[in-house]
Amino acid sequence: MRYDVAIIGTGPAAISAALTLKLHNKTILWFGSKKLSPKVELSERIANYPGVAMVTGPELNRLYREQIEQAGLEITERQVTNIASTRRGFMLQGGDEIYDAKTVLLCTGAVSPKGFPGEAELLGHGVSYCATCDGFLYPGKTIAVYCGAKEFEHEAEYLAEIAAKVYLFTPYADCGVKRENVILNPGKIRAILGDSAAEGVELQDGTRLDVDGVFVIRPAVAPGRLLRGLEIDGANIVVNRRMETNKPGCYAAGDCTGRPYQLAKAVGEGNVAAHSIVEYLSQLECK
Amino acid sequence: MRYDVAIIGTGPAAISAALTLKLHNKTILWFGSKKLSPKVELSERIANYPGVAMVTGPELNRLYREQIEQAGLEITERQVTNIASTRRGFMLQGGDEIYDAKTVLLCTGAVSPKGFPGEAELLGHGVSYCATCDGFLYPGKTIAVYCGAKEFEHEAEYLAEIAAKVYLFTPYADCGVKRENVILNPGKIRAILGDSAAEGVELQDGTRLDVDGVFVIRPAVAPGRLLRGLEIDGANIVVNRRMETNKPGCYAAGDCTGRPYQLAKAVGEGNVAAHSIVEYLSQLECK
Structure with missing residues (x-):
């Protein structure tokens, strides 16, 4: 199926856009969390x-969930790790599935554009954002896994089932992954090493760990790494007043477009983006 | 008193901005209607x-009114008919009072920029937007009054107390002004006539009525006529993503900046404008 729009993110901007796009009878593929925004x-x-x-944050999220259900909107809990422009629109990788959409709306929140040194350079060459997609490449191997949030531990578990040895790094305490072949937090990652492919990680104390691959699992992938060629200014996706990015058919709304990091601002931008998308789709149909 | 900000309008954009500016402890002069937006x-x-x-419109306005009261915000029900840039900020004419503000936020809604032919040219020369301000100029004279909404009939009444003869034009039926010296709707105004000053009105059937002055009382004055030099594109105030207009210290938000004419968009823009104003004020203080 070729969707009218793929929305990445389930915060206020995305909710605002989804409600409006649904009113316009657009087919929506919506990636995110059914719990909605952790920031809210x-x-x-x-x-x-x-x-x-x-209103309290949890109460507002409850109101949002009710409204999403009433509108008949559905959320897919797969993480989008890659978006590619195609002649017909966009191809999105969500988990191990490939999806097809005419337009994309990025509501990825405020994400630090900084990865580990070496991360961007070696992405696709031993560095992966997707356990389900690339885990099968490492049976019997040694890998490093950076697990950015507790909710992604199942991905680390999955990788530990395949690999022989896993160095697991978590920015939080009380990691629930307990396996004999998992070495938990041997230090903090300073950089990912390798010239043409990932070969190791360097820790902050200078130790070097040799690995065959590195998985970086974060709550959100910085949008500049999600879609090649997307114009970014610092940490922000560059948009105009219509919420258009530099890539035709790709829109952005909410914290990912910059300050103020505010609910009302996000909701407004989601609404504007939805209207721009409706207009873009109607022009596509005329061609 | 010199206010931090004067907000013109009481629709969703203005409410969003007022709530945010109040949180930032700014002094706010807020012009509009306690009933809030008729469009909502x-x-x-x-x-x-x-x-x-x-939500229904009346219910949403009720929620807004509660929230405005809780926040301790107050609305002044005077119509702003003129804004002038000064060296220190802005001077606003509201009814027969003059107010002083460091910044201005225009949330005037979608207003047709078209006045009557001759209106813009003769404004201040026999054409007035403000009964209270200029009525005293016409004792014993003949005037034409265009009353754009029922709620402004008291202004027409006031003018009829002063003038000898009033041609009163209303775009609605059931006008409540009944006075011997008032000639109600002798036709529809086609143009305001006069070279250096208003001398008459021309009706759509070609009739010419000689008058000494013309009052045009509309629910909102088109922003381009409110503040001289404000950049307008068609009916829209031109703003950037920070909701700045071309006049430093003057911001705009909501329907007056263009489509989509949507609640969420207005609320978002009001929020962004408020943050830009807070930043502008803090820079003023540093000077």
Whole structure:
């Protein structure tokens, strides 16, 4: 199936866009978390969102979930690790599936554009963002896995089932992965090493660990690495007032387009992006 | 008192901005209607505003009014008829009062930029937008009054107390002004006549009525006529992504900046404008 639009992210900008696109009867492929935005969830009180006075983050997310369900919208909990422009639109890699969409809306939140040194250079050459996609390449091998959030531990588990030895790095405590072949947090990663392919990781204390591959699993992939050629300014996706990026058919909304990192701003941009997408799709149909 | 910001309009963009500016402890002079946006009020259902599912317009305005009260925000029900840039910021004429503000946020809604032929040219020369300000100039005279909405009939009444004869034009039926010296809707205005000053109005049937002055009372004054030199494109105030207009210290948000005419878009722009204003004010203080 070729979707009208693929939305990446389930924060306020994405919700606003999805509600509007659904009203316009567009087919929507929506990637994210059914729990919605962790940033909203962790907000104590939101005092300046018109219409919902002094709401707590969890309560707002609950209202959102109800509204999403009422609208008949569905969320796919696969992480999108790669987007490629094609002649007909976009191909998206979500887990080990490939999806096809006419347009893409990036609502990826505020993501640090910084990866580990060497990460961007060696991506696709021993560095992977997707356990399900590339794990099969490493049976009996030694790999390093950076697991950026507790909810991705199942990916680390999966990799540990395949590989002989796993150096697992987590930025949080109480990692739940307990396996004999997993060495948990031998230090902090300073860089990924290798010339034409990943060969090791360097730790902050200077230790070098030799590995055959490195998996970097983060809650969100920085958009500049998600879609090649996307114009980025610092950490922000560059958009105009219509929320168009430099790639035709690709739009962005919410924190990923820059400050202010605010609910109302995100919701507004999602709405504008949805309208621009509707217009773009109607022009596609005329061609 | 010199206010940090004057907000013109009480629709969703203005409410969003006011809530945010209040959180930042800015002094706010807020012009509009305590009933808030008539456009929201007339909405049957709003299906795509995240957080408030399938809300009716009157219910949403009720939620807004509660939130405005909780936030301790106050609305001044005077119509702003003129804004002038000064060396220190802006001077605003609201009714017969003059106000002083460091910044201005225009949330004037979608207003047709078209006035009557002759209106813009003769403004200040026999054409006035403000009964309270200029009515005293016409004791015993003959004037034409265009009253654009029922709620401004008190201004027409006021003018009829001063002038000897009033040609009153209303775009709606059931005008409540009944006075001996008022000639109600002798036709429709085609143009305001006069070279250096207003001398008459021409009706659509070609009749010419000689008058000494013309009052044009509309729910909103087109922003291009409100603030001289403001950059306008068609009916829209030109803004950048920070909601800055071409006039330093003057911002705009909501329907007045163009399509999509949507609640979420307005709310988002109000939020962004508020943050830009906070930043601008902090830079002013450094000077």
